[in-house]
Amino acid sequence: MKRIAAAVALVLSLALLAVAVPSGPIAAAGGTLKVGMILAMTGPGAFYGQVMSRGAGLAAEQINAAGGVEGWKIELTIEDHKSGDADAGVTGGRKLMDVDRVPVILTSYSAPTLAIQPLAVEKKVLLLNGGGVGSSLVNKPTLYNTRMLSSQTAPFIVQWAVQKMGAKRIATLFWNDTAGQGVNAAIKATCAKLGCQVVAEEPHDIGAKTYSAQLARIKARRPDVLALGNFGDDVGYAVNQARALGLTGPIVGVEWTPNAQKIGGDAMQGYTIAVDRFDPAGGDANTKRFVDAYKARHGNVPEFYAANYYEHVQHVLRPLIQRIVKRGGNPAEPGALLAEMDRAVKEGVAFESVYGGSMQLGADGTVAKPMGVYVVKGTELSLVGRIVGGKIEG
Amino acid sequence: MDADLGLAAQLAANGLIAGSLYALLGVSWGMIFATTRIFHFAHALTLAVATYAAVVVVDTARLGLPLGFVTAAAAGCLFGLLVEIAVYRPLRRANATQLNVFLASLGFLIAGESVLLIVFGPEARTLPGFPLEGIALGPVAFTTIEALWAAASWALVLALLAWLRLTRWGRAIRAVASNPELAQCVGVDPPRVFVLVFAVGSALAGIGGALIALRDTASPFMGVQPVLAAFIAVFLGGIGSIPGAIVGGVVLGLAENMGGLLLPGHWQGVIAFVVLFLVLVFRPSGLLGAAAR
Numbered sequence: 126m127k128r129i130a131a132a133v134a135l136v137l138s139l140a141l142l143a144v145a146v147p148s149g150p151i152a153a154a155g156g157t158l159k160v161g162m163i164l165a166m167t168g169p170g171a172f173y174g175q176v177m178s179r180g181a182g183l184a185a186e187q188i189n190a191a192g193g194v195e196g197w198k199i200e201l202t203i204e205d206h207k208s209g210d211a212d213a214g215v216t217g218g219r220k221l222m223d224v225d226r227v228p229v230i231l232t233s234y235s236a237p238t239l240a241i242q243p244l245a246v247e248k249k250v251l252l253l254n255g256g257g258v259g260s261s262l263v264n265k266p267t268l269y270n271t272r273m274l275s276s277q278t279a280p281f282i283v284q285w286a287v288q289k290m291g292a293k294r295i296a297t298l299f300w301n302d303t304a305g306q307g308v309n310a311a312i313k314a315t316c317a318k319l320g321c322q323v324v325a326e327e328p329h330d331i332g333a334k335t336y337s338a339q340l341a342r343i344k345a346r347r348p349d350v351l352a353l354g355n356f357g358d359d360v361g362y363a364v365n366q367a368r369a370l371g372l373t374g375p376i377v378g379v380e381w382t383p384n385a386q387k388i389g390g391d392a393m394q395g396y397t398i399a400v401d402r403f404d405p406a407g408g409d410a411n412t413k414r415f416v417d418a419y420k421a422r423h424g425n426v427p428e429f430y431a432a433n434y435y436e437h438v439q440h441v442l443r444p445l446i447q448r449i450v451k452r453g454g455n456p457a458e459p460g461a462l463l464a465e466m467d468r469a470v471k472e473g474v475a476f477e478s479v480y481g482g483s484m485q486l487g488a489d490g491t492v493a494k495p496m497g498v499y500v501v502k503g504t505e506l507s508l509v510g511r512i513v514g515g516k517i518e519g
Numbered sequence: 520m521d522a523d524l525g526l527a528a529q530l531a532a533n534g535l536i537a538g539s540l541y542a543l544l545g546v547s548w549g550m551i552f553a554t555t556r557i558f559h560f561a562h563a564l565t566l567a568v569a570t571y572a573a574v575v576v577v578d579t580a581r582l583g584l585p586l587g588f589v590t591a592a593a594a595g596c597l598f599g600l601l602v603e604i605a606v607y608r609p610l611r612r613a614n615a616t617q618l619n620v621f622l623a624s625l626g627f628l629i630a631g632e633s634v635l636l637i638v639f640g641p642e643a644r645t646l647p648g649f650p651l652e653g654i655a656l657g658p659v660a661f662t663t664i665e666a667l668w669a670a671a672s673w674a675l676v677l678a679l680l681a682w683l684r685l686t687r688w689g690r691a692i693r694a695v696a697s698n699p700e701l702a703q704c705v706g707v708d709p710p711r712v713f714v715l716v717f718a719v720g721s722a723l724a725g726i727g728g729a730l731i732a733l734r735d736t737a738s739p740f741m742g743v744q745p746v747l748a749a750f751i752a753v754f755l756g757g758i759g760s761i762p763g764a765i766v767g768g769v770v771l772g773l774a775e776n777m778g779g780l781l782l783p784g785h786w787q788g789v790i791a792f793v794v795l796f797l798v799l800v801f802r803p804s805g806l807l808g809a810a811a812r
Contacts, residue, residue, distance in 0.1 A: 167633070169740060171641030301785050328785045334735040334744075337533035338776050339784030344660075345526035358643050362735065369653050370529075371660035388643055388736055390651070 155196025158446065158457050160185070160438065161221035161230040161250075162201060163237055168208030169332030170234070170357060172384060173256060173430050177233055178203055180431035183415075183422055184438035194443050195450040197457075202227065209302065209331050211240035222248045228462045231437050233430075235259030235303040242268050249460030253441060255433030258356070258379070259303035260311065264489045267463055269470070271433055271441065271484065271492050273401040275304060275354070275379060278496065279311035281399035281512055282352065282377045285498050287319045288517070290375045292350040294324045296343040298336065298363055299354025301328035308354030308379055324348050329355070334362050340370045353378035360396075361388025368392040383428055386504055396501045399512065401480065401494035403429035408481035411440070415479045432479045440477040445469065523780075525658030530776045532659045538772025539672035540727060544745050545752030545764035546676055547723035551599075553696040553759040554716045556617065560624040561602050562724055562749070563742030564631040569595035569725025570737045571635060574644045584648035588729050595725020596718045602627065603717040608710075628743075635739035643736035646729060664734045671730060675723060676765055683761060692716055696759055751795050757808020766806055770794070 162181060164174035178201070185199040193199070202225050204217025214237025221227045222244060230245065232238040233256030245252050245267045252268040260276035262268060286292040297312055299305035305328060313323050325346040327339035340363075343351065351372055353363055360380055365388065367376060377397045386393050405416045405426045415435055419427040427435070445465045449456045456462055469476075475483035478494065485493045498510035498517060510517045548562050572594035577587035606627055610620050652663045683689035694702035695712045703709060724746075728737075731745060749764075752771050756763025771791055778790035798806060 167636065167740075169738070171636060171739070172643070175641050327783055330785055330788070333785075335537070336784065337537065338530060338779035338787055341526055341529040341533060341776075342779055342784055344529065345523070358736075365734075369651070369660065369662040369665075371653060371655055384642055387645065 155193060156198070156457060157200050158194075158197045158442075159200050159202055159225055159227045160442065161218075161225060161227035162203045162434075163206050163214055163217045163221070163230060163232050163241065164203060165208040165233060166203065166205035168210075170208035173233060173357060174203075174205070174208075176428060176431040177231075177256065177434040179419070179423055180427065180434035180436075181231060181438050183419055183431075184435045184443075186422075187418065187439065188443060194446040197446050197450070199438060199442070206234060206237040209234040209236050211236040213237070214240045215244070217241075218244050222250055226459070228457060228459060229253065229442065231255065231434055233257060235262060235307075238262060238268065239265070239303065242266075249463050251463040251466050253437045255437055256430060257304060258307065260307035261303050263491055268490050269441075269466060269486050269492075270490050271436060271486070273494055273496065274491060275307040276311050277491065278379045278399050278401070279308045279354070280315040281496070281498065281517060282379060282397070283312050283315040283319060283321070284517060285397065285399060285510065286350045286352065286375065286377050287316075287321050290350055290377075292375075293321050294346070294348045295321055295350050295352050296325035296327070296346055296348035297323060297352045297354055298327045298329065298339055298343065298367075300331050300356065300359070302331060304356065305331075305354045308352075312352050312354065329359075329363075331355075332359065336363055336366050337370070340367050340372065343367075344370055344372055348372075349374050351376045353380075356380045357382060358385055358388055361385035361390075361393065364389040364396055365392040381499070381501065381506055382430075383426075386501065393501045393504075397498065397509075398500075398506070399496065399498050401492075401496050402499060402506065403427075403432040403480050408479060411477055412479050412481055415439075436476075436479055436484075440479070441466075444474075444476065527777075527780060528657070528659050530779050531773065532661055534773035534776035535769070536661060536665045536669050536772070537776060538769035539669040540730065540745070540768075541748045541752045541772050542676055542765040542768030543672035543723060543730075544727045544749035545756065545768040546679055546761050547720040547727065548746060548749040549753035549756070549758070549764035550679075550692065550696075550761060551716050551720040552753060553761075554692055555603075555607070555713050557607055558617065558621040558624065559602075559607075560621065560746070561606070561628045561631065562599075562721070563746040564628045564635075565595050565598045565602065565721045566724045566728035566731075566742035566746060567632065567635055567737070567739060568598045569721075570646070570728035570732045570741065571639055571644070572725075573729045574646055574732065574737050577646055577648055578644060584646070587646065587648070588726060591725040591729035592722040593725075595728070596722040599717040599721020599724070600714060602721075603714060607713075632739045632742075639739065641739070643738050644732075645736050646732040649733050662734070667733070668730050671726070675726065679719070679723070680761060680765075688712075688715060748791070751791055755795055755798050755805060757805025760805065760807045763805055763807035770806065 164177050166174040189198045206214035218241030229251040232254045235257035238254050238257045242265050254270045255272050258275045297309050299309045316323050325343045381398050446456045449465050470486050475485050478484040480494050496512035497508050499506040500509050551559050569591040573587040573591040576582045576590045691707045694707050695709050699709050752767035753764045756767030774794045775787040
């Protein structure tokens with residue numbers, strides 16, 4: 126009887142052990158890799174949350190339909206930072222890291238990204254940001270940005286304004302957060318170098334739809350050029366109201382979206398930006414594959430926020446998982462993806478990009494992508510200058 | 520010096536334009552609050568729902584802007600009635616406290632915004648059809664849409680004032696707002712008056728929403744900011760006073776914008792609450808509160 130009891134106990138113990146330890150050699154042969162996302166799913170930026178999640182979701186669907194990456198299927202878990210609320214970001218980040226135990230989080234907006242970064246360092250979680258542009262997102266351990274930051278793009282728009290538009294007096298209207306303040310600081314610094322003067326600096330709340338007081342103050346300072354440091358729909362509202370208020374000089378910025386174009390309407394004519402621009406009609410085979418699949422899945426042309434998060438899953442995480450599995454590792458293990466990313470960056474690995482060609486991530490967490498100066502003609506952007514080696518050509 | 524005068528004139532014009540809309544929304548919310556004593560936070564949802572109804576008629580069905588405004592008023596009216604009959608009336612019957620009713624209203628707003636988000640998506644929707652032109656009067660510039668904001672708001676506010684003073688139903692509303700028990704003694708039925716103020720106030724909110732969407736587009740969360748301004752206008756002017764809500768709206772619009780003479784524009788929200796704080800400290804009944812009663 127004692128022997129039977131011992132045998133039963135042994136069988137049960139082995140069964141429990143098998144259930145309790147899903148990782149190790151079995152898990153390394155494949156499984157489900159949880160990918161966290163902290164996006165603006167509600168609030169004034171809900172549009173971005175939608176397109177970002179669609180981009181990442183499409184890549185996950187494609188990978189899973191093909192049997193996964195080396196047997197690893199992707200499962201997305203989305204949390205809401207309510208359009209830039211750092212506290213909501215931390216709540217979502219804690220849930221993803223402590224409950225869902227994700228090894229990677231795709232983030233957006235500067236404030237929530239910065240708020241969860243210390244937690245990510247503690248938990249060895251890789252952070253990929255494709256939306257926030259604040260200059261303070263540089264040199265943050267665990268954080269890699271696949272969108273060029275304001276400190277990288279804003280200087281070129283000032284350069285364009287001074288050299289091509291003859292600007293001597295520039296006024297700024299910008300988001301009152303890390304991203305907007307970063308653009309404003311970069312504009313001021315570049316202006317100081319190029320000999321122009323910033324005559325008015327007007328911050329505004331994210332998602333504000335009325336800029337009457339700010340624009341009246343700007344108009345009173347008689348600027349040659351109005352430089353915007355805001356993003357998303359706010360660009361359309363600001364341009365529209367600036368024109369209505371009688372600001373007839375050139376308006377420049379660091380962002381353009383189809384939705385902002387729709388909001389700004391005819392007032393957007395001539396609006397000029399310097400960006401790392403995703404062109405759905407250009408690029409290469411990767412671009413076409415992504416655009417065709419996105420159109421088939423969602424019925425419209427993807428814009429660059431969708432492209433950035435598609436890239437995260439399809440062109441950053443996929444090769445990282447492949448590298449880990451090839452060296453016999455387990456991508457779901459805490460810290461594995463982060464370590465592999467650090468290693469890949471150190472080796473100078475170029476990741477494929479739907480922008481055309483490849484993207485190079487730096488050890489400081491910044492990315493180098495094709496950049497240019499574009500102007501709105503009709504309802505589309507038209508390339509007027511390429512940015513190569515820190516200089517504008519064109 | 521010229522630049523300063525020009526700035527002051529522009530800010531004053533901006534203040535009057537914004538104040539006109541605040542006055543319209545202030546009377547629409549203030550009439551409901553003065554009569555029913557319900558802190559109707561879901562008014563913001565009424566505004567958004569009515570605006571989306573107008574967007575569907577104008578932008579999707581291409582039936583024209585005038586019909587869009589009629590739809591906004593009708594949808595606002597019906598939605599306001601729905602909230603009163605389906606949410607507030609059962610709560611009153613259950614003897615819910617004012618706090619319970621407020622929380623129910625807040626919850627209804629949040630849930631409703633989420634439904635709008637699911638149904639219409641997060642993209643901003645335009646309400647096209649009104650010719651947008653710039654108008655310059657010396658140093659002051661504004662748009663044809665902003666001129667419409669001011670003209671339509673004042674026309675509606677003055678019409679409402681006349682209706683409240685000259686018609687039997689208008690007098691019944693003022694009676695219930697002033698003293699519901701006494702009004703009942705002279706044959707006024709408060710529950711019917713409640714239905715009436717929700718219908719009229721919500722229709723006005725619907726038109727206000729459509730006016731906003733002409734310039735700023737429609738989005739699921741578009742109602743909160745203007746209705747918050749309406750609350751402040753009502754408390755500034757004096758609870759229970761329709762003329763007070765009008766004055767409160769204009770004072771709020773001017774204070775927010777004229778504050779730009781001294782402070783950066785993004786302090787507008789802070790200025791609004793500082794003005795409210797000062798008025799409540801030095802004149803707790805509001806600017807016209809005591810006089811109107």
